[in-house]
Structure formats: structure tokens, C-alpha cells
Amino acid sequence: MPLPRPAPGTGRWWVIGTIGCAIGVALAVWLGLANSLGRVTWTDTDYKVVDDRSVQVGFDVHRDPGQAVTCTVEAQDAAHGVVGVIQVAVPAGTERSVHQQVSVRTASRAVGGSVRSCDKTP
Known part of the structure; x- marks a missing residue:
């Protein structure tokens, strides 16, 4: 038994x-x-609380080679309040990923530190 032939023009829509x-x-x-x-x-x-007035923060920055970057690093206390902030300039270079280790001075004892943001430097 032959199969029915499709209606004309339906193949075009497929x-x-x-x-x-x-x-x-x-x-x-x-x-x-x-x-x-x-x-x-x-x-x-990583981060390491050094004393009541500073914390060391480590981070990797991933950017296009040749692009300078500015990162904002902050330290937080036990209540997640910001007790220290620093701007870190990462100079342009040939590598895509760069490790940075910075010390953030704090107003009171910090329990942690992290990067808030990183932006291209014009």
C-alpha cells in the first residue's frame, strides 16, 4: 500500500x-x-587575620593580557560589616591570570577578607 503524499508546500516550512x-x-x-x-x-x-588591625587577602585576577585592572578588596568583621577597604592596582602584563596578595588595614578585628570588585583601568 503506498504512503499518502504530503500536501504541497509543507516541505518549504520545514x-x-x-x-x-x-x-x-x-x-x-x-x-x-x-x-x-x-x-x-x-x-x-585565601585570607589570614594577622592581628586586630590587619588581614592578608589573596586572590587571582583573570583578564586579557595587556589590560590593567583595579580591584577593591575589603575586610569584614563577625557581623559582616566592612572594617577595612583598599584599592589595588594590578598592572598590565603578558599573563592572563595574576595572583595578588595584599594587606588590608582595619578599624577593628576582621574575621575575613575578600574582593568586592575588579574593573578595567582606562
């Missing part, structure tokens, strides 16, 4: 739908890459 989906996927990939390339990111690696 082709148009497939092309539309392919364009949509390509656009999503392109926008995702455009938003992530050139961004500055960081990873907090």
Missing part, C-alpha cells in the same frame, strides 16, 4: 523552520561569547 532555528542558535552563541570575552573576573584564594 526548511524555513530549520534555517530559523540555526540562526537563533548562532545568535545565542555569538551573544554569549561577546558578553564573556574581555571581562575581568577574580577568584578569592
Whole structure:
């Protein structure tokens, strides 16, 4: 028994739908890459409370080679209040990832330290 023949013109919609989906996927990939390339990111690696007035904070900065970055590092007390802040300039270099170790002076005893933000330096 022969199969029924599809209605004329339905194959064209399958082709148009497939092309539309392919364009949509390509656009999503392109926008995702455009938003992530050139961004500055960081990873907090460690901290050490030195005394009642300072804390050492270690972090890695990930940026494009040749891009200078300024990071804001803060120390927090037990109530999560900020007790110390410092701006750290990370100079441009040839490496994509750079480790930084900084000392943050505090107004009272800190229990931790972390990076609040990192931005490209113009």
C-alpha cells in the first residue's frame, strides 16, 4: 500500500523552520561569547587575620593580557560589616591570570577578607 503524499508546500516550512532555528542558535552563541570575552573576573584564594588591625587577602585576577585592572578588596568583621577597604592596582602584563596578595588595614578585628570588585583601568 503506498504512503499518502504530503500536501504541497509543507516541505518549504520545514526548511524555513530549520534555517530559523540555526540562526537563533548562532545568535545565542555569538551573544554569549561577546558578553564573556574581555571581562575581568577574580577568584578569592585565601585570607589570614594577622592581628586586630590587619588581614592578608589573596586572590587571582583573570583578564586579557595587556589590560590593567583595579580591584577593591575589603575586610569584614563577625557581623559582616566592612572594617577595612583598599584599592589595588594590578598592572598590565603578558599573563592572563595574576595572583595578588595584599594587606588590608582595619578599624577593628576582621574575621575575613575578600574582593568586592575588579574593573578595567582606562
